[in-house]
Amino acid sequence: MISLVNVTKFYKTSLGNKYIFKDLSFDIPIGHNIAILGSNGAGKSTLFRLLAGSEYPNKGKVHCTLNVSWPVALATGIHPEMTGRENTRFIGRVNGVKDLNRYEDRVKRFAELRNNYELPVRTYSSGMRSRLAFACSIAIDFDVYLIDEVTSVGDAGFKRKAKEALLERSKNANVIMVSHDMRDIRQFCDSAIVLHQGELTFYNDLDEGIRKYQAL
Amino acid sequence: MSSIAKRGPWGIWKDVIFALFAREIRVGFNDKLGIGWAIIQPVLFIFILSFLRGRLNGGETHGIPTFVFMAFGMVLIQCFLQTFLAGAKAIKKNKALFAFRQVQPISVVLASGLFELLVKIFVSLGMGLMMYFLDLELQLSDPLSLMFYFFSLWLFSLSLGFIVGLVGLYIPEVDKIQNLMTRPLFFISGVFFSLQDFPQEYWWLLDWNPILHAIELSRYAAYPTYGQVGVSSTYLAMSVLTSTFLCLSIYQAYWKKAISR
Secondary structure: OEEEEEEEEEEEEOOEEEEEEEEEEEEEOOOOOEEEEOOOOOOHHHHHHHHHOOOOOOEEEEEEOOOEOOOEOOOOOOOOOOEHHHHHHHHHHHHOEOOHHHHHHHHHHHHOOHHHHHOEHHHOOHHHHHHHHHHHHHOEOOOEEEEEOHHHOOOHHHHHHHHHHHHHHOOOOEEEEEOOOHHHHHHHOOEEEEEEOOEEEEEOOHHHHHHHHHHO | OEOEOOOOHHHHHHHHHHHHHHHHHHHHOOOOOOHHHHHHHHHHHHHHHHHHHHHHHOOEEOOEEHHHHHHHHHHHHHHHHHHHHHHHHHHHHOHHHHHOOOOOHHHHHHHHHHHHHHHHHHHHHHHHHHHHHOOOOOOOOOHHHHHHHHHHHHHHHHHHHHHHHHHHHHOOOHHHHHHHHHOOHHHHOOOOOOHHHOOHHHHHHOOOOHHHHHHHHHHHHHOHHHOOOOOOHHHHHHHHHHHHHHHHHHHHHHHHHHHOO
């Protein structure tokens, strides 16, 4: 269970504080693959980063008893001058992976990078980068995977593979996802949270959520 | 699937700092010259400066060889400047890494400080080795005090850099002032002169500077004939304690906000 307790989050701008959430309390239900829907600037990424612990609320707390991944986006933590393998090892160490060598091989196989795995990431195409980022996170046993648009860059074959991997993991893991691509969302998620004007609403049925979101 | 180890806060800290440190080493020595340049550059400088000063005073400065005199000044001031800069830049440079909740700004600063320390240890060893092969006389009569001054200076630089880095997140203009402030340090820290070169009534202009204390004390620790005037290890130690305390308190108060901007 991930719960937000009285969370207030704002950013300081030259026009005063810009509030994203004001005194928000919300429990994110477990056992669902959830899409976070909301218009631009509604605070999807902020919510994401709060859930992941990458940022902290100005007031209130985020309680989390699960193992949550970092927000997997295109470039997080990947150094362009280091090779795919070195980046993988770094991410593995930070997250406390027990067997780094097996983890490296698993990521290599999943991301289908072959020899490119030993080349600096700056030589990669954006598709290869997103495959690497996604593989790094899916190869670790998390309870919840936070995925931010990454899957939208890979080709059809990789998307299928990513979905299969997530489905296989879904017995004891879930995914929370931000994407503007409804096809992506339909592929990976079964329910939705609509984020509108600092309020969160959970819809058990994905299609209902999408309808509500499109009606905003 | 790769399972994750259950780690306590110390375990996480250790792993993260090690990972960052390995990353610094990997990225820091990326060009072909690598660590070589870190040694060659100060050595060139020392040669030129000690040549100039050697012409003036015949190869010996206050009882120690001019080359050694300059070497201490150069290595220590570079230790200060580079560690300071590394500490000041670390948070901004590694901002993307705070997406991992395990990575906190202090680990990033510590890792880049440790990297600088490693480089400086190599530079000092390289310098000693070079002097040995050039048959230059090198005396280290009190290595323990020397190490203490060296680490004090390192900690002082890192904590000052840390403070500047933290303040810079709120006030970006600090970057520009920081350049302005570090430039003269080269000239007022006793790199190519000694406090003994100055008349005592003007010492107050210079002796507020802990770097000067560190450099003069190190020379004295290596060559007791150099004489220790106008500097004190207590002052150095107190400066280090104050700056470390200050940077840790600022950090404790602001770090969550700092990465949420």
